[in-house]
Each structure stands twice: as C-alpha cells, then as structure tokens.
Amino acid sequence: MRKGTIFLLIWYATLIVLIVLAAVFPLLNQSLWDISLWTTTEELIFTLILLILSLAFFLFIVVQSAALAATQLTRQKIRAILQNKSLRSWSDEDQLLLQLSDKVRNLTQKVQMIDNKDLVEQEEIVEAERKRIARDLHDTVSQELFATSMILSGLAANVSQVPEETLTQQLVLVKEMIETAQRDLRILHLHLRPSELDGKNLVEGFDIILKEVSDKSNMTVHFHNDIQELPKLMEEHLFRIGQEIISNTLRHAHAKQLEVYLVQNESELQLKMVDDGVGFVLGEDEEVSYGLQNIQERVEDMAGTLKIRTAPNKGVAIDIRIPLLKGKDDDENTCNVD
Template sequence: MMSQGHYSASIFLDMYSLDTPLQINEDIDRQFLKLHEKLMFMADEALKNAEEDKILNEETKNDILENERKRIARELHDSVSQQLFAASMMLSAVNQQVEDIPESLANQLKMVEETINASQTEMRALLLHLRPVQLDGKSLKQGIENLLKELTSKIDVEIHYEIEKTTMPIIMEDHFFRIVQELLSNVLRHAKAKVLEVYLTQNKNMIQLRVNDDGVGFNVNDQKSGSYGLHNIKERIEGMGGSVNVVSLPDFGTRIEINVPLILGE
C-alpha cells in the first residue's frame, strides 16, 4: 500500500492505535510509522507546491505579457515612430522647396509623403493597442479623457466627447477602458475618419458607450470587413451580460453602441 502511494489506507491508521497488535516488532513498526509520516508530509508539500506553481505561473505569465507590451510600445515609440516623424518632416520640406520638377516625380514624392503619414497613423493605432489595459488608479472617466486628449494632439481628426462619471466594479472599468482602446485603434487604422465622437453615460443601472465616426464604413454583413476587433469586443460585452449594436454604411461612417446592465450590491 505504501509503495503504491495509498497513504490513507486503514492499515496505516490502525498502526497508530495503541490497541493494534505489532505488525513486525516494536522498532520496525516505529520506523515504519516515521516513514509513513514523512511520505504523507512530502505528498502534502508536493500538492501545495503544485498549486502555488500554478498560481505563480499565471501571475508570472500576465506580468511577462504586460512587460513585453510595454517594452514593444517603448521601442516602437522611441525608434520607428520617431523615424517616421523625421522622414515625414524632411519629405514635407523637400516638397515645399522643390520647384520645376517633372509632374511624375512630384506625384511620386506626394505618394511617398502620404504613405509615411499613413504609416504614422498605423503606428499610433498600434501604440494605442499596446497601451496598458489597467487604469492604474485612475477612474474610467479620467482614463478615457486622458486617452482622447492625447489623441487630439497627435492625429488630424476632430474629436468630440462627453464622458460621465460612472459607478461600476473595477474589473468592469478595466474592460470598458480596453474596449475604448480597441475601438479607437480600429478608427485610426481602418475608418479614415475626419470626425470621431465618443460618449459614455450611465442611466440608472445601465452603462452606455457610443463611438461614432464619419469614415469609410463597412458592410456589417461581411464578417471579414467587420471583424476589426469587434469579435473580441462582443465577447467581452456578452461576458458582462451586455449587447453591442453596430450600424455602418460604406462611405457614411460607423456607429457602435454598447449597453451593459449594472448590478450593484445594496
């Protein structure tokens, strides 16, 4: 029984009773019980260590992922983003100074400048997506407003927003913050919008988030064109018992409305 790991078998429990006859002799029985206790202790410690390792591995994995996101974002911002900005400034200066050049060359220079500008927009969207998910002590209102103010200073899009102070569990705030990040990233990368509107309101026990843009839009029935992160967003919202409504028309823009019921304890 011991060799097979059945440490809780009745034969061992009986040996601890003073009324149980000796199995072999007093010395051997005593050593046998010590060995049994040691194996029981080791088995218990192994189980505890396995559980601790599992918890530690999850925490470590999350820490590694978060640190890697920060590292990639920092490197992209400090290298690629800065280089794109420098290239854009130099090319803009060249286009303003060069005169009497063939039209074909002028068109090529303009295309290069547009490509660099598009790459800068893509980079900003990527950096936005790589931002930390957590609010780090800020309220949801503060987090979203800071995000929108930062974008206003960096992109050529007219941004209107009204963010109300909301009352919800911290984990829900983190989910909403991540959803706003993903929606803004989608607008930057795909919409080609000139105007962006973001509204967050709380009506009694309902949280509503609306994001509107006047961009190129897409066919909502086309799963490929409408899958710009919306699948992940819908999963997040459905996990909170909410709903996502998407209205979009090609060349007329997109409206995304998210409603989540808020259940607070008394």
C-alpha cells in the same frame, strides 16, 4: 485498525496486567496463585479494581500512542499529496487518501496543461501582433517614406530641368506624404500605448486618449459623459474596449469625426462610439473581425450586450450596454459573471 494490530494490543494488555499483578501482590503479602485470595469477596473486589485501573491506564497510553502515530502518518501522507507524490508505494494505504492523491495529481497535470496552453496562446497573440505592426509599418510609413525618397531623388537629379511649377507641386506632394507618414506613426504609437488606467478613473482615461486622438490626427472628437463611480475591473474592461474601437477607427475608418457617449443610469451603463467613416461589411475584414471578437468577449465577461450598426460609406455605430448591480458587493460581483 487491522485485526493483527487488535490482537497485538490484547496480548500486550494481558501481559501488562499479569506483570502488574505479579509485582503488586507480593507487596500485599499475597500470592498470585493463592486460591483463597480469589474466593474472598473483599480481596476479589480489590483485585478487580486494581485490574481495571491497570488495564484502563494501559489502554489509555496505547490509544494515545496509536492516535499520535496515526496522526503523524496521516500528516506524512497529506504532505506527500501536497508535494504531488504518489501514495501507491505505501503498503497500508487508505483508499480515501489514495483517491485524493490521484485526484490531486490529475488536477495538477490538467492545470499545467492549461497553463502551457495559455502560454502558447499568449505567445501566438504576441507574435500575431508583431506581424500586424510590421505589416502596418510596411504598408503605410515604409511605403510613404520610400515614395518620398524616390520623388526627392528624381528632383535632385533633374532640378535644373524641372519647371518651377512642377517642382513646387512635387515638393507639396512630398510634404503631404511626410505628414501622412508622421500621422500614421502617431496612430501606431497611440495603438501601442499601455492599456491600463494607471490609477485614473474611466472618464480621465478617456479624456487622455481622446485628446491624443484629436491632437495626433485630423479627426474631430466629441466626448459626452455622465457616470458615477464604477467597479475598477469594469472600468479596466471599458477602457480597453474604448482603446480597441478607437484603434480600429484610426486605422480603417478614415473618419473625420468621432463621438463618444459614456452614460450611466440606475440599471445600466452605456458606451456608444459613432464615426462618420467608410464603414465596413461585418465579417469581411479579418483584422476588424478579430478586434470585434476581443470586444465581444470583454462585454460578455460583464454580462453586457454589444450592437454594431454599419454599412459601406455609412460610418460605424457601436453600442455597448452593461447591467449594474446594486449593493455594497458590486465591485466583486459585477464583473465576475460567467
């Protein structure tokens, strides 16, 4: 409280006391200026008690009023802070509230910048995915259908002159190209399917996606699982990791067989996926490296480890280990590790 306010309260207290005394003494047939009144012990005691009570009542009213006014003012300032308004325009600003206001404004600006950055990054990811899908369509399905169209056009124009054996060979080739295009479209559709479990557990989610792989490709799939109930967030991470690995296998590995192991013990969970495809050299394929980076980030979010073993024409083996925490708070703690 400022000195000016204190002096003003003292002046009001003195004034109120004088007014009270001036009003009460005539009722007691006494004069405020009677010297004998102030020298008589009983009257002096009475006067002091009356003075103390009057002053105490006045100060109580004043303090309560000041506290109420200060509370309302503080609420207004806090409301202004929450509305991200600056308090520097207030003439009697408290330094702590002023610092709090500045920090809230700075924090809000940083959050907005982070949100904008995340939005831009998400848009870039979406745009990159669109370009990748367009490139996949052009490099596979579009090229295959174009080649099929050219072969059929050539056969139609010279069908009477083409030997029957050649015609049969060309038609078989067209049939194989159409089947390949159909398979590529199925693989692309599989890659674009939703990445959430949609109420299912992890084993059920893997069963569905691996059955689609088996039905829509020429790949033989073996799924071995032995797990118990897992935290939902961990299941979502592992399912999306499995989707990414399966997508890369379908698009790049040219594998005939895929083995998936999902095993749990007391201390950890293991997800291992092995194919017999063409393999690759780590770091050379940019698209594969981007997918592996996404997998690595998800594994790190769960404090796990990722090991990849591959070589040209030797297939790929991806081994993921996730530690399991014991206790009733597992669901909250397992996946919230920096």
